[in-house]
Amino acid sequence: MATPKSAPAPGPSAPTADPRRWLILAVICTAYLMVGLDLTVMNLALPSAQDDLGFSDADRQWIVTAYALPFGSLLLFCGRLSDVIGRKETFLGGVAGFVIASAVGGAANSFAMLVTARAFQGAFAAMLAPAVLALVATTFIDPQEKSKAFAVFSGVASSGAALGLIIGGALTSALDWRWCMYVNVVIGGAALIGGQMWMRKQPKAGARMDVPGVLLASVGMFCVVYGFSNAAEHSWSTPSAWGYLVVAAVLLIAFAAWQSRAANPLLPPRIVLDRNRGAAYLTVFFVGIGLFGIMLFLIYFLQNNLGYSAIKSGVVLLPMIVFTTVAAGVGAVKLLPKHGPKPLITLGMLLNAVGLAWLTQIDAHSSYAADILGPTLAVGFGMGLVYSAAARTGTAGVAPQEAGIASACINTGQQLGGAVGTALLNTIAATAASGWLDSHVTGKPTAEQLGLAAIDGYTTVFWWCAAFFAFGALAAGVLLRSGPLPAPAEAGAPQPTEQSESAHS
Structure with a gap:
């Protein structure tokens, strides 16, 4: 008779919520903000750095490429590393290394020193990025709390690159380009102290390299x-x-x-072959391509054609960031638990496509209020919906010992998209601008004609980005399963899985 009363008692392996989980989330978001900022924060500082250090125009690209190469190539390795040696250890190592590399970059007295520092930044960013998403996925157990945590993280992740443009412009204008590097010492130092104080060691997951x-x-x-x-x-x-x-x-x-x-x-096929997770990784790939079109070519248009300063061109993106954050919160907390990722990602990608198609209407006489604000708000809301669903879906349903590598796939998809976008969209813009000049100009073009040719290149890029987003919406609609994410992906069940898989290994 007494047995039924004792049966529901949780076993010793039942997971318990970390009482410091919200403080840990604040630390995680602070650290990931640093990574997101550095994707773009140096873009607006490059001319000042070039004047100071005396490197050539051809060398400028290496300030960006030196960061992207180790970041993109080491993500899968570092994602598995976080599963092997522990997420707290990987997180703290990544933050500490990023802070040191940033300090060295800020103190750089030569091009070689700056490029080397940027390369180490990229390597430690690759160490940090998968660990933070895996920590969000494993720190929160209650489904409602996990939704809120992913909402906060998605808002930070989706707005970091745009904030980098704003902060880069502000620091370069008000202080010095070196503060675009030193700012990471402040942000990363706070994350390092918080991580050391509040994160507790997670048990080894039993993964192998x-x-x-x-x-x-x-x-x-x-x-x-x-x-x-x-x-x-x-x-x-x-x-x-x-x-x-x-x-x-x-x-x-x-x-x-x-x-x-x-x-x-390193990457178990079941991770990417799952329809929901595979669609999430494909989605962020298309987002990486399209986001590049916004962050680069729209900035070109604002500065080169409308005459905006570096700081002003960054500030006008603030409404887009606000809409991204709001949409990420609403999507992750209110919509995703009820409707699942399919409608959110599909609608978000369609909104992005509409926003980019809307931007193709720009011309030499465009104004911010009439021609830029509306499209960027549409893109901001769409990005928020996509990120809130993709980040959660990409890590849903995996065992704890595979959370790091699943998280790395999210970051890898976005990095690949950015690399493809850099090459493809630059080529498209240059080809379109040359074609406009060939068909409209005889002899040497005037400054006005060069500006019109550049705008034709931008609008062509925006049409292509709209097509990528539309194709992403179609892929999401076909691949993603209807309905909410499966309940076992949310919480308590993974613990026994971890033990059983460790026993087999």
Whole structure:
């Protein structure tokens, strides 16, 4: 008779909520804000850094590329590393390394020193990015709390790049380009102290490192990012572009083949073959391409054609950031638990497509209120809906020992999209501008004609970005399952899975 009363009692392996989980979330978001900022914060500071350090126009691209190469190529390795050595350790190591690299970059007295610091920033960002998303996924147990946590994180993740433009412009105008690096010492120092104080060690997940997989994936991703960077800087016909892309294709095909037979694969095929997770990774890939169109070509238009200063061109993006944050909160807390990711991602991608198509109406006489505000608000709301659903869906349903690598797939998709967007959209813009000049100008073009040609290049890019977003909406509508995410992905069940899989290994 007494047995039924004692049966419901939770076993010793039942997970308990960390009482400091909201403080931990604040630390996580602070650290990830630093990573998001550095995707763009140096863009507006490049002319000042170039004047100070005396490097050439051809070398400017390397300030961006040096960050992107290790970031994109090491994400999968670092995602698994967080599963192997522990997420707190990976998080603290990533933050500490990023802070040191930023301090060195701020003190740089030569081009080589700055590029080296940027490369180390990218490497430690790759260490940090998968750990933070995995920490959000594993720190929160209650489904409602997890929804709120992902809402906050999604707002930070989706607005970091735009905030980087604002902060980069403000620091460069008010202080010095070096503060675009030093600001990370302040932000990262706060995250490092908070992480050391409030994060507790998570039990080892029992994951193992797949060394051949690491080599194939890391070198393959390096070749992808480097190949696309060279295509953007030079030409698609140069061996440094297509040659590296061919090598990348061979290595990544070999990586996929190896993962299907490796005893402890770096990226277990079941992670990406799940319809929901695979669609989430594909979605952020298209977002990476389209976001590049907004962050780069819209800034070009504002500064070069409308005459906005660096700080003003960043500030006018603030309404978009607000809409992104609001949509991320509403999507993650109110809509995703009830309706699942399919309607959110599909609608968000369609809103992005509408916003980019709307931007194609710009011309030399455009104004911010009439021609820029509306499209950027549409894109901001769409991005918020997409991020709130994709970040949660990309880590849903995986065992604790695979949360890091699943998180890395989210970041890898966005980085690949950014690399493709850098090369493809630059080429599209240059080709469209040249075509406009060929058909409208005889002889040497005037400054006004060059401006009109540039605008034609921008609008062509916006049409292409709208097409990418529309295709992403179609892919999400086809691949994503209808209805809410499965309940087992939300909480208590993973603990026994972790133990059983550890026993097998």
